[in-house]
Structures are given as structure tokens and as C-alpha cells.
Amino acid sequence: xxxxxxxxxxxxxxxxxxxWPVIWLLDISGMGVYGLKLMVFVATAGVSxxxxxxxxxxxxxxxxxxxxxxxxxxxxxxxxxxxxxxxMPRIMAERFAKEYLRADEVIGSELVISRFGxxxxxxxxxxxDSSISIRVAKxxxxxxxxxxxxxxxxxxxxxxxEQLQPPFMTEQNQxxxxxxxxxxxxxxxxxxxxxxxxxxxxxxxxxxxxxxxKVIVKGKPPPPASGGNSGVLFVCTHRTLMxxxxxxxxxxxxxxxxxxxxxxxxxxxxxxxxxRLTRIRDVDAEQIKRELAKGDLVVCPEGTxxxxxxxLRFSALFAELTDQIVPVAMNYRVGFFHATTARxxxxxxxxxxxxxxxxxxxxTFLSQLPAEATCSSGKSPHDVANYVQRILAATLxxxxxxxxxxxxxxxxxxxxxxxxxxxxxxxxxxxxSTFKPFFH
Numbered sequence: 410x411x412x413x414x415x416x417x418x419x420x421x422x423x424x425x426x427x428x429w430p431v432i433w434l435l436d437i438s439g440m441g442v443y444g445l446k447l448m449v450f451v452a453t454a455g456v457s458x459x460x461x462x463x464x465x466x467x468x469x470x471x472x473x474x475x476x477x478x479x480x481x482x483x484x485x486x487x488x489x490x491x492x493x494x495x496x497m498p499r500i501m502a503e504r505f506a507k508e509y510l511r512a513d514e515v516i517g518s519e520l521v522i523s524r525f526g527x528x529x530x531x532x533x534x535x536x537x538d539s540s541i542s543i544r545v546a547k548x549x550x551x552x553x554x555x556x557x558x559x560x561x562x563x564x565x566x567x568x569x570x571e572q573l574q575p576p577f578m579t580e581q582n583q584x585x586x587x588x589x590x591x592x593x594x595x596x597x598x599x600x601x602x603x604x605x606x607x608x609x610x611x612x613x614x615x616x617x618x619x620x621x622x623k624v625i626v627k628g629k630p631p632p633p634a635s636g637g638n639s640g641v642l643f644v645c646t647h648r649t650l651m652x653x654x655x656x657x658x659x660x661x662x663x664x665x666x667x668x669x670x671x672x673x674x675x676x677x678x679x680x681x682x683x684x685r686l687t688r689i690r691d692v693d694a695e696q697i698k699r700e701l702a703k704g705d706l707v708v709c710p711e712g713t714x715x716x717x718x719x720x721l722r723f724s725a726l727f728a729e730l731t732d733q734i735v736p737v738a739m740n741y742r743v744g745f746f747h748a749t750t751a752r753x754x755x756x757x758x759x760x761x762x763x764x765x766x767x768x769x770x771x772x773t774f775l776s777q778l779p780a781e782a783t784c785s786s787g788k789s790p791h792d793v794a795n796y797v798q799r800i801l802a803a804t805l806x807x808x809x810x811x812x813x814x815x816x817x818x819x820x821x822x823x824x825x826x827x828x829x830x831x832x833x834x835x836x837x838x839x840x841x842s843t844f845k846p847f848f849h
Contacts, residue, residue: 412501413452415468416460419757425451445496446532449518453498454530458522461500470505471716471747478575481558485510488555492516492548494541494565498532516544541565594746594764597621601763605654605680611661621767626659628774631735633662633705640705641777644727645737646720646801647709649748650675650758652739655770656707657681665700666707667693674756690726697730710794714749714758718807720798728793732783736797738773738804773804 414422428451435444453461485491492514493506499517506512519533534540542565545554549568557569566572597620604616617624634640643664645652653666657680665682676683684700686693700706710723727734741748741762748762762768780786784793795809802809 410452411468411472412456412461412464415464416453416456421451442496449498449520449532450530453520453528456528458500458520458526458528461498461520461528462504465501465504469501470509473502473505474509481573481575482510484556484573485558492545492554494545494559496541514548516541516548542568594766595760597766598760598763602678602759606678610657610663610680613658614661617658623767623769624655624659625769625771626774627772628776630660630774631777633660639731639733640701640703641733641735642701642727642731643705643707643735643737644723644797644801645707645709646739646805646807647711647714648716648739648741649714649762651741651748651762651770652709653707654679654681655739655772656737659772664705664707666709667697667700669712672756675759678759694726694730697727701731710797712813716747716749718805719810719812720802720805720807722811722813723794723798725790725794728784728790728797732778732780732785734778734783734793734797736775736778736801738771738775738801740771740805742769742771775800775804 410422410425413425425448428447432444432447435441435447491510491512493502493510493512493516495502495515495517497517498520499515500520502517503515506515521529521531521533523529545565545568554569555571557566557572558575559566559572560574566574601617601620601622604620605613608616614624631641643656645656650671653664657664663681665684666679667684667686668676669686669688671683671685676685684696684706686696697706697708708727710725710727711721712724713721715721743762743765744767746761746764748758748765748768778793778797782788782793782796784790798809801807
């Protein structure tokens with residue numbers, strides 16, 4: 410599902426989701442191999458090999474890490490020679506297995522790549538257990554593997570001197586695990602989004618609790634701007650697209666948020682006003698000044714979201730425009746779906762956030778910067794921006810970096826992070842064009 414969504418987009422993701430009942434039926438009827446082949450075909454057919462490698466490098470490790478059993482990892486890492494065996498395409502698992510699990514070899518199914526560099530969706534040879542066992546045996550010619558960790562049905566375990574099967578859980582953890590019953594996520598997300606759009610700000614905190622959400626507020630927010638005073642600039646860390654919305658919910662008033670590459674769909678669904686910037690410094694500065702003259706404003710100077718415990722470099726523009734700066738440390742916790750993507754459709758980020766049964770947001774208001782910490786005391790905008798980044802990172806326990814928005818997107822998505830506004834028809838043509846090499 411991740412490869413389908415991140416490498417190709419929502420249409421392929423939706424197709425795989427529609428086929429899920431068929432895959433499930435194949436699995437319970439003893440034909441799980443064909444279900445796996447169907448999943449591989451739908452997720453990869455027509456996708457370039459480089460795109461799959463990019464997803465395997467930038468997206469999948471986070472999700473693999475979330476599923477790591479630490480007891481199994483301790484046993485696995487204690488051996489000098491380590492081999493990871495999977496029925497999944499090797500290209501999807503090899504990067505994580507070698508870089509994070511320090512595996513020496515990875516045995517998996519091999520995707521068939523066309524001469525144009527696109528995956529055909531088919532795999533080479535068989536991906537049944539007996540075929541995998543033969544490949545494992547070839548790696549251990551002189552001596553049997555000392556320990557095999559895997560499911561009972563994994564035939565390669567018979568090659569090992571000792572075999573262990575999951576789960577590696579205490580009795581209490583097993584009971585807790587059985588209590589988890591995920592709700593129909595897409596329905597829950599739809600209800601939450603509709604409630605967020607329709608209800609006034611003062612009512613949202615009460616309804617969010619009823620729908621399973623939780624917002625933890627720390628610190629004391631400043632009062633609203635009054636009279637002819639210019640507004641306060643809330644400088645937030647950028648964890649998800651929901652940051653400004655959650656801030657407005659906590660303050661119980663709609664505070665406009667400056668945005669960069671926000672999709673049109675996100676602007677339409679946003680329950681708060683959005684102010685689109687151009688990335689032209691002088692134009693953006695005047696726009697922010699006009700908004701601050703009207704009242705309070707929210708800005709996320711990282712310029713893009715970051716789901717890891719790091720803060721990207723802060724743009725110094727905000728420090729030049731006002732001395733009334735209130736840093737706000739934003740963070741979130743989810744159980745199933747991450748709320749950010751670099752390669753997929755950013756407009757769906759809030760949907761995935763709200764699909765989590767019990768999402769938690771943490772909002773920590775820091776004290777307004779004293780005059781001596783602002784540009785009015787002679788400090789440079791970069792010094793002020795770096796100072797704000799440091800105190801926010803310290804509050805969250807994060808690490809400051811010098812990486813910019815462009816750096817993030819070049820590594821994860823191979824672009825500079827800007828959003829292009831294409832019609833649905835254009836997006837459909839793009840998807841169809843990826844399959845053209847297979848029809849000649």
C-alpha cells in the first residue's frame with residue numbers, strides 16, 4: 410500500500426484497496442502466494458525502478474522500524490552472520506535490512522524490470538517456501554544456521570539448529586494487544602473532517618474528545634490583539650498540516666496561517682483562513698506585514714513538515730517583520746497512520762491523521778521573546794531564527810539541523826517540494842503514460 414501510494418499516487422492506492430477482499434480470500438483459501446503476486450503487480454507495474462528504490466530508502470524504513478520486535482532484534486543482532494528472508498520484493502526490504510538491521514544478505518523475490526527501467530509487476534521464478542529454502546541453504550554450505558526466527562509456516566526454519574517463532578510478548582502485553590480494535594478509519598476521518606469544517610472553534614475541543622482525539626496544552630497563550638496593536642506572530646514547529654488548525658482550536662479563534670505549497674484541496678477544506686506566499690522575499694514580507702496589522706498570525710518557518718525528531722532550518726524572514734514573537738512547540742502522536750508524506754498527495758495528510766483511532770496533539774506555548782532577543786536589540790534575523798529553533802528543539806527534545814525544505818524533498822522525492830496544480834485528467838494521463846512502455 411505504501412509503495413502504491415508513495416510511488417504512484419492515490420489511484421493505484423485505491424485500486425489496491427478495492428482488490429483487498431480478493432487478496433484476503435486467496436490468503437485464507439491457501440493461495441496466499443497468488444495474493445502476494447497480485448499485490449506486487451498492482452503496487453509496482455509501470456513504476457520505475459528508481460521510484461521504488463526511493464520509496465524503499467525514504468519511506469519504508471520508518472514503518473519497518475515501528476514493527477521491530479526488540480527481543481527478536483537482540484537475538485538476531487548477537488550473531489556474526491545475519492540473513493533476512495522475505496517473500497516481498499527484495500528491492501523493498503534490502504535497504505532497510507542492510508542499513509538498519511545490519512544484515513549481510515537479503516533473500517527475497519526479484520522484480521522483473523523492463524529494458525525501459527520500469528517494473529512489469531511480475532517476479533522472477535517462484536516465491537514459495539521451498540524455493541526460498543534452497544537459496545538459504547546455498548548461503549550456509551558448510552554449517553547450518555545457528556538460529557532461525559520466523560513464522561511456523563516458514564520452511565527455511567528446518568535448516569536451522571534452533572528455531573523460534575513469534576510473538577515475543579509477555580502475557581500482559583498479549584492481553585493489551587488483543588484489546589486493540591481499530592475502528593473503520595476512513596469513516597472516522599470523514600466524520601472528524603466534517604465536524605471540523607462545520608462547527609465553530611469554541612465547540613471543537615469538546616467534540617474532539619467525543620471522537621477519540623486529545624489535545625494536550627502546556628504554557629500560557631497570549632491574549633488576542635486589541636485596539637490598534639499589531640498582532641502576535643505564533644512561530645510553530647511544523648509536524649503536520651494540522652498545526653495551525655490545532656493552534657486555532659486551542660485558542661478558540663480563527664488565526665490565519667501563512668502557507669507555501671499548500672494544495673487547493675487543503676485550502677478549500679481548511680477551517681481557518683490561509684495566506685498563500687510566493688517565495689518572493691519582498692512580496693511575502695509585505696503580505697505578512699499586512700496580515701499582522703490586522704491581528705494574530707501563524708507561521709511555520711521550516712517551510713515543510715518533518716515527522717522525525719529533528720527541526721529543519723528556520724527561514725529568518727519572520728524575525729525581520731515583528732518583535733512580538735511567541736514560539737509554539739507542536740508535536741503529535743498516532744498509532745496507525747503517519748500524517749505526513751513527501752512523495753504522495755499532501756492534500757490527503759489530514760485524512761490519514763484523522764484515520765487514527767486516538768490521535769494526540771501536544772501544544773506548548775513558550776514565553777514571548779524579550780526585546781533583547783529580537784532584531785530591535787540589534788540582533789540579526791538569522792540569529793533570532795536560530796535562537797527560536799534551538800528553544801523549540803529543546804522543548805520537544807529534538808535536534809536542530811541545517812537541512813532546508815529543498816534538501817528534504819530532494820532526498821525523499823527527487824524534487825524541490827513545490828506543488829503543481831494539475832487537473833484530474835492530467836493526473837490520469839500521467840498514470841496511463843507510465844504503462845505505455847508495456848503496450849509497444
